[in-house]
Amino acid sequence: MSEKILSVIIPSYNSKPYLDKCLASLIVPDRMDQMDIIVVNDGSTDGSEAICQDYINRYPDSVSLINKENGGHGSAINAGSEAARGKYMKVLDADDWFNTESIPEFLDIISGASADVVLTCHHTINISTGEIKNWRCFPDEPGREYTMEEVMGNWKNFDRSLTFHGITYRTEFYREHGVKLAENVFYEDHEYATYPCCVAHTILPLGLFIYEYRIGDVSQSVSAENQLKRIDHTKMVIVKMLKNRVDITDQWALEYCDKKIHLLLLSFMVTSMLCDPDRKKGVARVDQLMGYIAKKDRHVVEMTMSHYKILKLLNAAHVGLEGYNRMLNSKLYNKLRHNKSFD
Structure with a gap:
């Protein structure tokens, strides 16, 4: 039996319309002996596990199914990471789905790699508009390992791949740091992209596009409506990330943690201050959380204060999310911020 190189963990809750496409994208017939595909059925009620069973019948050593009670996306990742047999996960x-054509090269690279974290590129595919964006990193020397100090010193060269969709963990590294994601909450993927990535000694950026991320569906957790409805979930994840930060002592690990908490806090602020019809309530919600964070990690508040002031002005001017996004997507804004193109 060949060594398993890559474990792909698929949290699945009532995913019947999508699961077949997802699994089919992972099938590379002459490389299945190196693949470990784990579907974690998180208490589905739509019979989607039957789709997985068909793949298990065809690839019994490569595809498996874990059935568990519903505990949320994080609990499914927790269960899958415990069962993972691959060198990387x-x-x-x-x-969503993988870019099937890139899988053989990806397997070849990580089979000989030793980095704690591997970064890959991904696409976002907006099913409403058809827009496709390229999310990639821009290392000065692609294919060599970087330290966290180097990454933090050149943040915008790496940040678009330091995400849930861009990160691949060395499985033993992930387990060594005892990561247990928040359960029964949404948006814990921010936690996953922070811990244990922050303590990685070696980070390997690649130019391969692996992940295809489907967006533009109003039913998704990332839609503005659902983010406002679940704003307390975002707050819970921020609070847990602050608690996880306490035991970290390395300077660059702390810098990374603070950057990721800052970015999630910005998302919280935008949702609360620009999406809530009750504008005063939105600001009060942000002020309460900022006060809490100031007692735990003053640096994050300092990083966020200029954004807070701008968003408070936009809130008072009754600018909504659409207007804010137009500003972010403007050529002038991106030029001033020295942001990379999505082309």
């Missing part, structure tokens, strides 16, 4: 949501 990557999470793939059941309504």
Whole structure:
């Protein structure tokens, strides 16, 4: 039996319309002996596990199914990471898919790699508009290992791949740091992209596009409506990330943690201050959380204060999310921020 190189963990909850496409994208007939595909059925009620069983019948040594009570996306990743047999592990949501053509090269590279974290590129595919964006990193020397100090010193060269969709963990590294993601909450993927990535000694950026991320569906957790409805979930994840930070002592690990908490806090602020019809309530919600964070990690508040002031002005001017996004997507804004193109 060949060594398993890559474990792909697929959290699945009522994913029947998407799961077949997701699983089919992972099938590379002459490389299945190196693949470990784990579908974690998180208490589905739509019979989607039958789709997985068909793949198990065809590839019994490569595809497996874990049935568990519903505990949320994080609990499914927790269960899958415990069962993973691959040298590296990557999470793939059941309504997304992989770029099948890139899998053989990816397997070849990681089979000889030793980095704690491997970064790959991904696409976002907006099913409403048809827009496709390229999310990639821009290392000065592609294919060599970087330290966290180097990454933090050149943040915008790496940040678009330091995400849930871009990160692949060395399985033993992930387990060594005892990661247990928040359960029964949404948006714990921010936690996954922070811990244990922050303590990685070696980070290997690649130019391969692996993950295809489906967006633009109003039913998704990332839609503005659902983010506002679940704003307390975002707050819970921020609070847990602050608690996880306490035991970290390395300077660059702390810098990375603070950057990721800052970015999630910005998302919380945008949702609360620009999406809530009750504008005063939105600001009060942000002020309460900022006060809490100031007692735990003053640096994050300092990083966020200029954004807070701008968003408070936009809130007072009754600018909504659409207007804010137009500003972010403007050529002038991106030029001033020295942001990379999505082309």
